[in-house]
Amino acid sequence: xxxxxxxxxxxxxxxxxxxxxxxxxxxxxxxxxxxxxxxxxxxxxxxxxxxxxxxxxxxxxxxxxxxxxxxxxxxxxxxxxxxxxxxxxxxxxxxxxxxxxxxxxxxxxxxxxxxxxxxxxxxxxxxxxxxxxxxxxxxxxxxxxxxxxxxxxxxxxxxxxxxxxxxxxxxxxxxxxxxxxxxxxxxxxxxxxxxxxxxxxxxxxxxxxxxxxxxxxxxxxxxxxxxxxxxxxxxxxxxxxxxxxxxxxxxxxxxxxxxxxxxxxxxxxxxxxxxxxxxxxxxxx
Amino acid sequence: xxxxxxxxxxxxxxxxxxxxxxxxxxxxxxxxxxxxxxxxxxxxxxxxxxxxxxxxxxxxxxxxxxxxxxxxxxxxxxxxxxxxxxxxxxxxxxxxxxxxxxxxxxxxxxxxxxxxxxxxxxxxxxxxxxxxxxxxxxxxxxxxxxxxxxxxxxxxxxxxxxxxxxxxxxxxxxxxxxxxxxxxxxxxxxxxxxxxxxxxxxxxxxxxxxxxxxxxxxxxxxxxxxxxxxxxxxxxxxxxxxxxxxxxxxxxxxxxxxxxxxxxxxxxxxxxxxxxxxxxxxxxxxxxxxxxxxxxxxxxxxxxxxxxxxxxxxxxxxxxxxxxxxxxxxxxxxxxxxxxxxxxxxxxxxxxxxxxxxxxxxxxxxxxxxxxxxxxxxxxxxxxxxxxxxxxxxxxxxxxxxxxxxxxxxxxxxxxxxxxxxxxxxxxxxxxxxxxxxxxxxxxxxxxxxxxxxxxxxxxxxxxxxxxxxxxxxxxxxxxxxxxxxxxxxxxxxxxxxxxxxxxxxxxxxxxxxxxxxxxxxxxxxxxxxxx
Numbered sequence: 001x002x003x004x005x006x007x008x009x010x011x012x013x014x015x016x017x018x019x020x021x022x023x024x025x026x027x028x029x030x031x032x033x034x035x036x037x038x039x040x041x042x043x044x045x046x047x048x049x050x051x052x053x054x055x056x057x058x059x060x061x062x063x064x065x066x067x068x069x070x071x072x073x074x075x076x077x078x079x080x081x082x083x084x085x086x087x088x089x090x091x092x093x094x095x096x097x098x099x100x101x102x103x104x105x106x107x108x109x110x111x112x113x114x115x116x117x118x119x120x121x122x123x124x125x126x127x128x129x130x131x132x133x134x135x136x137x138x139x140x141x142x143x144x145x146x147x148x149x150x151x152x153x154x155x156x157x158x159x160x161x162x163x164x165x166x167x168x169x170x171x172x173x174x175x176x177x178x179x180x181x182x183x184x185x186x187x188x189x190x191x192x193x194x195x196x197x198x199x200x201x202x203x204x205x206x207x208x209x210x211x212x213x214x215x216x217x218x219x220x221x222x223x224x225x226x227x228x229x230x231x232x233x234x235x236x237x238x239x240x241x242x243x244x245x246x247x248x249x250x251x252x253x254x255x256x257x258x259x260x261x262x263x264x265x266x267x268x269x270x271x272x273x274x275x276x277x278x279x280x281x282x283x284x285x
Numbered sequence: 286x287x288x289x290x291x292x293x294x295x296x297x298x299x300x301x302x303x304x305x306x307x308x309x310x311x312x313x314x315x316x317x318x319x320x321x322x323x324x325x326x327x328x329x330x331x332x333x334x335x336x337x338x339x340x341x342x343x344x345x346x347x348x349x350x351x352x353x354x355x356x357x358x359x360x361x362x363x364x365x366x367x368x369x370x371x372x373x374x375x376x377x378x379x380x381x382x383x384x385x386x387x388x389x390x391x392x393x394x395x396x397x398x399x400x401x402x403x404x405x406x407x408x409x410x411x412x413x414x415x416x417x418x419x420x421x422x423x424x425x426x427x428x429x430x431x432x433x434x435x436x437x438x439x440x441x442x443x444x445x446x447x448x449x450x451x452x453x454x455x456x457x458x459x460x461x462x463x464x465x466x467x468x469x470x471x472x473x474x475x476x477x478x479x480x481x482x483x484x485x486x487x488x489x490x491x492x493x494x495x496x497x498x499x500x501x502x503x504x505x506x507x508x509x510x511x512x513x514x515x516x517x518x519x520x521x522x523x524x525x526x527x528x529x530x531x532x533x534x535x536x537x538x539x540x541x542x543x544x545x546x547x548x549x550x551x552x553x554x555x556x557x558x559x560x561x562x563x564x565x566x567x568x569x570x571x572x573x574x575x576x577x578x579x580x581x582x583x584x585x586x587x588x589x590x591x592x593x594x595x596x597x598x599x600x601x602x603x604x605x606x607x608x609x610x611x612x613x614x615x616x617x618x619x620x621x622x623x624x625x626x627x628x629x630x631x632x633x634x635x636x637x638x639x640x641x642x643x644x645x646x647x648x649x650x651x652x653x654x655x656x657x658x659x660x661x662x663x664x665x666x667x668x669x670x671x672x673x674x675x676x677x678x679x680x681x682x683x684x685x686x687x688x689x690x691x692x693x694x695x696x697x698x699x700x701x702x703x704x705x706x707x708x709x710x711x712x713x714x715x716x717x718x719x720x721x722x723x724x725x726x727x728x729x730x731x732x733x734x735x736x737x738x739x740x741x742x743x744x745x746x747x748x749x750x751x752x753x754x755x756x757x758x759x760x761x762x763x764x765x766x767x768x769x770x771x772x773x774x775x776x777x778x779x780x781x782x783x784x785x786x787x788x789x790x791x792x793x794x795x796x797x798x799x800x801x802x803x804x805x806x807x808x809x810x811x812x813x814x815x816x817x
Contacts, residue, residue: 009608009655009656009657010655010656010657012657012658012659012662013581013582013656013657013658013671014656037606038608039607039608039609039610039611040608040609040611040612040655040657042611044653044655045609045612045653046798047689047798047801047802047805048616048649048653048688048801048802048805049612049615049616049802049805049806050798050799050802051615052611052612052614052615052616055611055614055615056609056611056612059611102611102614102615105416105614106416106614151778151779151780151781151782152779152781154781155780155781155782155784155785156781156784156785156792156794157785165785166785189782190737190780190782191737191778191779191780191782193778195778195779195780196738196776196778198689199689199775199776200772200775200776203738203741203742203748203776203778204778206741207737207738207741207778210737210741
């Protein structure tokens with residue numbers, strides 16, 4: 001398995017433990033990651049200008065196609081915007097024309113294939129639960145996990161094609177393969193609130209609070225994320241709350257690759273568990 | 286005081302005053318928090334100076350051709366500076382028998398000059414042929430290349446015009462040659478015309494005997510200080526090329542003209558050194574030593590920030606590789622590109638603020654930046670750009686609000702008034718203007734009831750102005766302007782639940798995105814208005 005690794009903009013500076021754990025886990029599962037010179041997926045600028053957003057996304061597809069690879073990203077927002085861009089180009093010839101013109105200005109041409117996968121899809125379809133189960137060195141027995149799906153991979157379902165947008169099971173399959181228990185969490189498909197950071201901090205905070213407290217009520221030990229922004233919200237932003245705050249004390253957020261890494265027996269430092277701002281005191285397994 | 290002394294003193298005074306001004310600014314900025322000496326590891330700093338400074342390791346990491354060209358210019362120019370410009374102090378001190386017209390010095394001068402010129406040629410080529418770099422090149426970028434090229438070219442022309450000059454020949458023979466017998470001077474002239482390329486106005490006998498005699502006289506009186514000009518492998522061919530015009534050049538004393546030109550170029554070089562990017566030969570090493578080989582974006586403090594602002598060579602690598610450069614291609618705001626945003630930040634810092642359009646551009650460039658660290662990782666002189674952006678983003682956002690803040694700062698009446706006229710940038714999507722995109726809406730309120738933002742809002746009509754379903758209803762009635770400022774549009778968290786659950790397949794979330802785009806275009810970027 002060989003993919004063009006698309007970390008997205010936030011990992012390198014803001015969430016390096018996601019980058020290091022993705023690379024460690026993929027290495028352990030024989031997924032080869034090729035680093036290309038990608039630009040932004042275009043999601044952040046979509047609030048300001050759609051053409052800029054779509055052009056950013058398509059430029060990445062052109063780079064991946066030149067390398068003969070499909071894109072694999074661990075970020076749900078990057079994944080969502082890449083999928084959205086290819087969907088929009090297919091439905092709007094006028095937009096497609098504008099993008100082709102911009103590409104030509106840069107000496108590029110419209111990519112013929114626009115394949116983007118989220119890391120979870122690769123783990124589920126290409127690696128498979130059975131393989132994960134076999135490779136699990138330390139089964140996470142007794143760990144109760146709340147799977148946080150992340151909006152932009154899930155919806156709109158007809159654009160992303162990630163899983164059933166109303167009743168997905170993909171994330172749970174992977175977590176259960178590691179020996180952990182997944183909890184029934186009413187809010188697992190709800191928004192983390194990060195997209196509103198800087199725009200409406202009050203509602204962003206309220207969305208986060210509702211979610212993490214909901215995970216606690218569902219009996220979870222940890223919330224597992226598979227998106228850079230969700231983790232930034234549940235870890236970095238939440239860590240700014242006072243330690244006595246109920247939301248701070250709710251289950252900590254752990255990246256899916258940190259959890260898999262732990263199950264595979266990788267070093268806790270390699271998967272950056274020490275870098276989480278709200279630590280998970282993992283039980284001795 | 287002659288021309289040379291006067292020029293040198295004037296250029297030096299400008300240089301010292303200018304450099305002092307910039308260095309004082311570094312320390313003034315860092316006064317509140319003095320440079321952290323504990324974090325400065327001298328071994329790492331020296332290592333960085335050698336590796337990243339002298340050997341340009343950071344440049345080599347990203348672009349081999351650029352590394353070759355910069356290395357050629359750096360070592361070529363330093364060779365000329367030390368062994369030619371400062372020959373009385375450097376070359377003569379190490380090599381007591383030094384004469385500038387002896388080899389290897391004559392040969393080396395040509396080599397260093399050619400190295401510098403070829404490096405500059407590639408730099409000019411790259412600046413012209415790399416689109417982003419060409420678009421962002423300013424006067425000083427071209428001036429820097431042309432000035433150094435002017436120094437080298439005038440030097441080559443000076444040497445070539447001296448090679449062909451009989452006046453220079455006569456000056457030398459008056460001083461160092463005493464003819465024993467009549468015909469000696471003619472023989473020496475014939476030999477120098479034949480071998481060394483001097484072009485005399487009179488016709489000289491070129492027979493074997495005369496040339497042999499000339500060779501002997503040359504050996505006795507000239508050769509100790511004069512290598513054959515053939516070793517000047519650039520200037521001599523240049524002199525040969527000049528031969529058709531040699532007599533008129535010699536009569537008009539072209540050698541003196543080129544001497545003045547060469548000296549004036551050098552003085553301009555010295556005087557402009559402390560200004561703009563011309564300062565980078567001094568500021569970049571300081572920044573590299575301070576960074577000690579790091580490529581991260583950890584907070585660095587005001588002193589390091591100020592040095593970083595001054596260290597930019599304007600090579601444009603950051604802008605070529607900027608993660609949001611595609612947004613620049615669409616929006617046309619150069620401040621989206623790091624190298625240009627850095628110039629604006631420099632102005633913003635030194636002038637306290639920016640005015641009108643400049644501030645608007647700088648603010649948009651700042652907020653579109655995704656803080657991906659790419660520019661910081663790439664920067665050949667190790668500027669901690671990430672730290673500069675992370676510090677300046679909130680400052681400029683407070684001065685020039687983004688569309689979201691601007692909408693929230695408006696009163697309810699203004700918010701529902703349409704946010705001004707439509708700008709030149711057309712909305713791309715057109716969902717909100719196209720009846721088909723919402724005419725299936727039956728106002729069932731599903732979008733509102735699944736919306737997590739409405740759910741956490743204590744009082745939606747006070748917090749959000751309108752609910753998603755109310756926005757769809759206004760659009761159905763053709764009242765798009767009334768929706769643009771609704772805080773619901775801006776507080777949409779883009780979770781797409783409304784769109785996923787809509788029984789009529791209305792693209793509710795996509796429409797809200799589009800309304801934000803339209804409003805952003807109407808509020809911001811004043812310069813695009815009224816110019817369609």
